[in-house]
Ligand code: AMP
């Protein structure tokens with residue numbers, strides 16, 4: 001039975017693997033998903049801090065000549081309190097001394113014989129006191145990052161600044177990549193007249209790595225029942241998630257669906273109303289009974305490269321990330337078309353490669369269909385052309401999925 005894409009995504013996300021904890025060093029945490037919330041170990045800033053290089057003083061004494069007590073360097077505690085008639089030179093990031101409520105920028109001052117004066121009298125200086133107050137960014141015990149957050153650069157800075165030299169993250173599922181087809185050869189082989197090279201396997205390997213999975217590459221298996229069963233059995237034994245391409249359509253040699261069942265998996269869907277990617281298939285093996293307890297899954301995708309690329313982005317990437325306790329769906333934007341876009345067959349939701357123009361419109365790229373992988377290389381996003389829609393007129397909006 002053909003189901004809608006949204007339904008397929010819902011089924012996929014209802015059958016994710018259960019995240020498990022793993023503790024890694026900060027340097028190994030990039031791209032991983034946080035297993036636990038991250039808390040602030042202390043206030044940030046941890047003390048009243050100077051935002052500039054300058055002189056710490058009392059606001060009411062701006063403009064008076066002031067005796068300089070000391071030079072406070074970042075990383076050192078001030079030794080002296082500011083009293084009337086005095087100031088201390090202070091560097092950016094240093095602790096503001098007791099008694100001071102203002103830092104005047106060094107550029108606005110002159111210092112001679114231990115006395116600091118303003119370069120020019122002005123009230124402009126009073127506008128900003130150049131002090132960052134203790135705890136103004138973060139309070140001790142604040143939640144800084146929620147479990148499920150994917151660790152990228154800003155998260156790494158937060159972890160580092162809060163003393164997380166080890167990080168609790170989710171275990172990474174292992175994704176096995178298997179390509180099928182008697183016509184497929186690996187890149188180092190010169191194809192015969194009737195053969196083509198394996199691009200899916202390498203493309204899906206790259207996508208799975210980019211999503212943070214451990215990847216096992218199983219090469220190519222020919223369209224032969226016994227060999228397929230052996231290869232799929234091995235991949236599903238060794239991996240949490242097996243991604244197999246080709247052999248899922250209605251061809252005479254498309255054995256994959258029956259082999260999936262022979263391997264003890266239950267097919268939850270095998271046809272999605274989406275173009276490209278209609279024969280996309282999802283199967284699970286459970287522990288015990290009921291909806292929960294998914295042990296392993298198989299995604300079987302049609303062999304055309306654009307189909308497998310888009311279906312990975314739309315279904316498998318969210319699956320892998322949710323299986324690590326994270327949340328991800330492609331970022332969706334609604335943008336107007338730069339030119340008319342027409343199509344003949346409007347039975348299914350169409351996903352077409354587009355570029356985003358700098359004026360905020362989108363344009364379809366030259367695209368001949370699901371085998372045309374070079375169209376994807378130049379694309380910024382995938383536009384949704386809903387079921388029943390044959391024309392998106394220039395200026396009309398469509399939903400775009402950003403993958404990059
Ligand atoms: P299939 O889904 O097996 O019917 O294959 C659909 C189309 O995708 C056919 O033209 C195949 O030759 C092509 N194809 C299948 N597998 C791959 C692959 N691994 N790399 C590139 N093209 C493929």
Ligand code: MG
Nearest residue numbers: 181246247303
């Ligand atoms: Mg095939």
